[in-house]
Amino acid sequence: MHRISALPTDQVQAYRDGASDGYGNPPERAISNGQGNPCRHCLTYIPEGHEMLVLAHRPFPGTQPFAETGPIYLCAEPCKRYEDAAELPEALTSSPNYLIKGYGPDDRIVYGTGVIASQSQLHDAAQTIFAREDVAYIHIRSALNNCYHARIDRA
Ligand SMILES: [Zn+2]
Numbered sequence: 001m002h003r004i005s006a007l008p009t010d011q012v013q014a015y016r017d018g019a020s021d022g023y024g025n026p027p028e029r030a031i032s033n034g035q036g037n038p039c040r041h042c043l044t045y046i047p048e049g050h051e052m053l054v055l056a057h058r059p060f061p062g063t064q065p066f067a068e069t070g071p072i073y074l075c076a077e078p079c080k081r082y083e084d085a086a087e088l089p090e091a092l093t094s095s096p097n098y099l100i101k102g103y104g105p106d107d108r109i110v111y112g113t114g115v116i117a118s119q120s121q122l123h124d125a126a127q128t129i130f131a132r133e134d135v136a137y138i139h140i141r142s143a144l145n146n147c148y149h150a151r152i153d154r155a
Contacts, residue, residue: 002126004043004089005151006082007057012041012074021055022069028054029076039075043082043089043150057078059139059148066108070147075126084153086123092150093119097143100152102135109136116143126152143145 017025023154028045060067072135082089082124092098100122113135117125118123138152 001083001086001155002123002130002138002152003086004082004086004092004154005014005153006043006089007040007059007074009041009081012081014018015053015055016078017037022058022090023056025056027074029084032073037073038091038094038149039079040072040091040148041074041081042079043091044079045090046073046075053094056147059151060105062088064107070137072148082150086155088119088122089150092122092140094135095119095143096123098149099141099143099146100129100138101141102129102132102138104134107134113138116125121141130154 014116023026029078030052032046032048032050032052037046039046053076056069056071058067097118100117102110104110113129115125120139127136129138140149
């Protein structure tokens with residue numbers, strides 16, 4: 001099987017402490033409207049009125065042509081990291097569909113793996129992608145906005 005992984009706590013804390021984002025800018029601060037602002041650390045929606053960080057995140061170890069960088073939200077206050085598990089976190093239950101695609105050990109897209117999966121078929125689709133041995137991990141992204149949500153790792 002496999003598990004869904006949120007951003008590591010040390011990385012999130014660094015952003016809270018003002019570390020530069022994927023484009024070298026300090027994270028912006030804004031107030032959550034309570035909808036559509038999922039935190040990539042606790043993988044729940046940031047409650048309305050709560051402060052959040054808005055920043056460009058590169059969910060890859062280094063820069064290279066395939067290291068897509070894009071916008072994410074994080075709770076500005078400390079939150080509990082989603083524990084790697086198989087069940088879908090709250091942040092992945094609001095949209096009917098998600099874009100998932102496999103990446104190789106070189107952090108580049110494994111072509112032919114990308115698919116729009118419905119929420120209920122997310123795990124089956126991930127299993128199909130992991131059947132390919134050249135896939136190291138999978139990204140879950142917004143099907144409409146391409147924003148990075150979380151990663152799926154082999155268990
Ligand atoms: Zn959070």
